[in-house]
Amino acid sequence: MTDTIAEHADSQLSAGEPLVEMVDVGKSYGAIRALKGINLTVKAGEVTGVLGDNGAGKSTLIKIISGLHGHTEGQLKVDGEEVQFTSPRQALQHGIATVYQDLAVVSLMEVWRNFFLGAELTGSKFPMAPLKSKEMKRIADEELRKMGIVVKDIDQPIGELSGGQRQCVAIARAVYFGARVLILDEPTAALGVKQSGVVLKYTAAARDAGLGVVFITHNPHHAHLVSNHFVILKLGQAVLDKKRDEVSLDELTRQMAGGDELTELSHELKRS
């Protein structure tokens, strides 16, 4: 299952090496402060689980790492060098690939065209040069089979695949084209139990191949299965930042469900 990843992952990656570091990063949209004082390190060979309720700042956080929005406070370092991204293309050039839950693929296009979208194989640099479509189909089919995704027909529109398969194709594509840091935006949110399992397995495989993974979710169970490190965001700030062995699934779940606020609320409700 991990052949694709092992083959294409950067062999220079050594586990534990920090790939992306955020030091006291904040982001304001005009007068609104969406994110404040975030310290986060994405290390090679580790999964960082970022959890939070809606509006907690998860999206803002990934938008900063993936280059969609620039940060306004603090430092963002990639491979130890400070950067300020202005477009997703710049982040991609640094090997940071983002797989968005809803933006992963173009559903009316064939599986192989999706796989190579933006990085098509052609004979020359001339824009009208013919695509090497046979080769592209063969590679896409092989790579997907290695992951255990067997599509009926590599020519079928990708919209016909299941949600989990689509997500996996998007992840496989990012890895195949040399991503070193993988940002997964709620990859399991719209999926059933079995499909989520497929995505989680693939996330673990990416981790084991030495990639740094940022796993964004609001499902503590999924986060706990694969992550080495957990960050819980609330109102734009990190309220929990612990390693895997320092925190139990119960605590994660309790924090996600509202934590202390919930306890307070239950007291209040009892009184009345």
Added chain:
Amino acid sequence: MTQTSEKPTMGAHAETGNRVKLGLSNRLLARPEIGALVAAIAIGIFFIAVAPAFRSVDSLLTVLYASSTIGIVAVGVGMLMIGGEFDLSAGVAVTAAGLFNAMFCYQLGINLWVGAALSLVFALCVGFLNGFLVMRTGIPSFLITLGTFFVLQGCNLGITKIVTGTVSTPNINQMDGYGALNAIFASRIDVGAFRISITVLWWLAFVALAAYVLQRTKVGNWIYAVGGNAASARAVGVPVTRVKVGLFMTVSFFGWFLGMHLLYRFNTLQAGNGIGQEFLYIVAAVVGGTLLTGGYGNAIGVAIGAFIFGMTNQGIVYAGWDPDWFRAFLGVMLLLAVSVNLYVKKLSTARKVG
């Protein structure tokens, strides 16, 4: 979870049994132009049955000529629609390109080649402006090009009246360069006993080129992607703005080409022409299976759509009916085509259990 990484890949091969080759009928149904093809055959048989004058090679050539005058611009409009945008200014832009060439050269006494070249630059600028405004402002292309449609329509009339004092351009057939330009844009070629209009050949060449670009090149891939899901395309590094602006300019190029044809065929142009033509291009594209929302369609389908237009246009005349009914017929065709396409698309993209 970590142990999964050591698992051999045998599992995947064992699953190949799940794979089925889709039947021919399914693969055919999945093509965007199939609905249009069925409609074209039905309409063809219909007119052959009711209009005896329809049953000759000469009639076919006339139909092809009528198709080409719509089809050339429809190629561009179809590509633009696959790319998820709309151009309502294409019809008057055709007239604007012709007027520009005619008046510029006539008033200044310049060789027509210079005017044709400048007219192309002008047309491409209009296309660029359309695309730039759409991408920059985020306003739907329907509104932006509706704006340029009115601007061009007004300028066509206004400027023509200022320059010539009438609503038509002076006859240019005595000017330098006329012969060669007429040969390129408006000649007829004898093939055996028949005369084929050169626009038919241009049309077929443009369709072939567009089909190649859409299916076989990187740019084609990007066109489908920006039309299907612009945000996804941008996220994987497709230059969305450049692709869309390029598509608007492609429409402008084909509009200019038809403008040249009309000018060099009739030697004079009416400033009010072209209004309403933009819808015919869109109809040809939609009847040909292009999805109004983008991301789906192909060049062959658009060509068949234009051919249906040509058949209907001439068929009504050959059948001896009042041509006033043509548009009503076209409207019914459009509704039928859209319903058939929707139905076929549902059939072909429904998830099949393998």
